Amino acid sequence: MAKNSSFTCSACAATFTKWSGRCDNCGEWNTIVEDTGLSSGPAGKSLGARRGRAVALTDLSTEEPPPPRTTSKLAELDRVLGGGLVPASATLVGGDPGIGKSTLLLQAAAQFAQSGLKTIYVSGEEASAQVRMRAQRLGLASAPVQLAADTNLRDILTALEAEAPQLAIIDSIQTMWSDHVDSAPGSVSQVRAAAHELTTFAKRKGISVILVGHVTKEGQIAGPRVVEHMVDTVLYFEGERGHQFRILRAVKNRFGPADEIGVFEMTGAGLAEVQNPSALFLSERGTPSPGSAVFAGIEGTRPVLVEFQALVAPTPHSQPRRTVVGWDGGRLAMILAVLEARCGIPFAGLDVYLNVAGGLKISEPAADLAVAAALLSAREDAALPADTVVFGELSLSGALRPAPQTEIRLKEAQKLGFSKAIAPLGGKARTSAGMSLQQMGDLTTFVGDIFGAG
Ligand code: TYD
Numbered sequence: 001m002a003k004n005s006s007f008t009c010s011a012c013a014a015t016f017t018k019w020s021g022r023c024d025n026c027g028e029w030n031t032i033v034e035d036t037g038l039s040s041g042p043a044g045k046s047l048g049a050r051r052g053r054a055v056a057l058t059d060l061s062t063e064e065p066p067p068p069r070t071t072s073k074l075a076e077l078d079r080v081l082g083g084g085l086v087p088a089s090a091t092l093v094g095g096d097p098g099i100g101k102s103t104l105l106l107q108a109a110a111q112f113a114q115s116g117l118k119t120i121y122v123s124g125e126e127a128s129a130q131v132r133m134r135a136q137r138l139g140l141a142s143a144p145v146q147l148a149a150d151t152n153l154r155d156i157l158t159a160l161e162a163e164a165p166q167l168a169i170i171d172s173i174q175t176m177w178s179d180h181v182d183s184a185p186g187s188v189s190q191v192r193a194a195a196h197e198l199t200t201f202a203k204r205k206g207i208s209v210i211l212v213g214h215v216t217k218e219g220q221i222a223g224p225r226v227v228e229h230m231v232d233t234v235l236y237f238e239g240e241r242g243h244q245f246r247i248l249r250a251v252k253n254r255f256g257p258a259d260e261i262g263v264f265e266m267t268g269a270g271l272a273e274v275q276n277p278s279a280l281f282l283s284e285r286g287t288p289s290p291g292s293a294v295f296a297g298i299e300g301t302r303p304v305l306v307e308f309q310a311l312v313a314p315t316p317h318s319q320p321r322r323t324v325v326g327w328d329g330g331r332l333a334m335i336l337a338v339l340e341a342r343c344g345i346p347f348a349g350l351d352v353y354l355n356v357a358g359g360l361k362i363s364e365p366a367a368d369l370a371v372a373a374a375l376l377s378a379r380e381d382a383a384l385p386a387d388t389v390v391f392g393e394l395s396l397s398g399a400l401r402p403a404p405q406t407e408i409r410l411k412e413a414q415k416l417g418f419s420k421a422i423a424p425l426g427g428k429a430r431t432s433a434g435m436s437l438q439q440m441g442d443l444t445t446f447v448g449d450i451f452g453a454g
């Protein structure tokens with residue numbers, strides 16, 4: 001049963017639905033007490049009996065000017081943020097330990113500071129000397145960023161209040177602890193409390209905050225996940241340890257499109273922007289071999305070409321293996337089932353490995369046809385034509401559904417030296433000179449046309 005409890009600040013009498021260590025209204029610490037008047041009142045006594053202040057109402061037609069944004073010189077970061085950093089916004093940057101979050105944010109801090117934002121970088125994980133050494137290695141030692149190495153939230157908020165920066169970076173939220181919460185730093189309640197206090201403080205003072213959050217092994221960010229709903233923007237920094245590519249992906253953005261990605265490369269001198277990700281993802285591609293298919297995809301607003309690689313081999317096990325990296329395992333099972341049921345091409349008794357080259361994770365349904373093409377090519381041991389890209393969503397009936405933004409995909413493919421695309425029927429498809437488009441209605445046609453079987 002939901003309890004009708006509320007909380008009141010004993011200093012300013014503001015009411016809240018949740019307890020917090022500090023009153024959002026007057027800023028006093030430890031003044032919020034639970035108000036049990038509602039729940040313990042006589043049965044049937046409604047909320048209306050205790051009057052609050054009426055909230056202000058507006059209509060939808062009032063024009064809001066777009067938020068002013070500060071851009072850094074990192075265009076990949078600016079785009080993922082939706083066009084730059086919004087004042088008084090709260091952003092969470094999540095990712096595996098060691099993936100490069102601190103490096104990215106130190107570079108971002110330096111860029112924003114040089115663009116004129118007063119910037120404070122708080123490290124709870126490294127001593128200031130370590131951060132300075134990293135900054136020197138990155139060639140950023142002269143950037144006007146102020147550093148702090150501390151984990152006590154109360155002290156940090158006091159410093160932020162006194163310094164009044166425009167941007168505060170907290171690295172990481174798991175190391176922060178609030179003395180109002182009894183549990184250990186890094187525990188869910190500490191992370192939640194620290195994030196809540198930081199974000200509400202920042203909103204009230206007009207400071208933009210960027211919180212770093214580590215993802216645990218299982219992907220259940222003991223922290224970031226519970227923080228996601230408190231912030232305006234959630235970015236994930238992804239990549240394979242062995243690869244130098246890093247993808248910054250917006251999974252939530254109140255100020256811009258989600259699904260946008262920024263691509264970086266980890267170098268000896270920090271993260272370098274990758275302006276043409278397609279070229280990078282295809283750079284390791286040698287002569288076309290069986291099992292390889294190039295997918296013309298869209299990530300956010302940008303076209304990205306990636307290579308799907310498949311390996312199909314007879315299995316010694318009773319239960320064949322299906323191993324996927326960079327793509328959804330359930331979707332792979334679906335495509336295998338469609339190939340078997342609609343095209344009569346069985347994969348029983350065969351191990352199947354599928355990999356997206358370069359460490360990118362693809363979630364676009366339009367990659368279905370590229371996956372099917374890679375699987376078929378591997379199974380038939382026949383390479384696809386080297387000059388061809390494929391895209392299109394597959395339905396359970398084996399029909400191909402048109403993918404959005406066909407033209408953008410074709411343009412990108414042409415830019416990277418491809419001359420032919422295989423795509424579903426329909427969709428707005430005008431090709432430019434030098435690029436041919438072959439459209440098909442279903443997977444059976446594709447199998448017959450490309451592999452001469454059906
Ligand atoms: P870091 O930013 O500390 O990761 P996180 O904050 O996400 O835990 O990055 C750590 C890795 O990055 C480390 O293994 C070394 C590598 N690195 C470089 O390759 N080049 C560099 O210039 C820097 C600063 C780090």
Ligand code: MG
Binds near residue numbers: 098
């Ligand atoms: Mg770090």
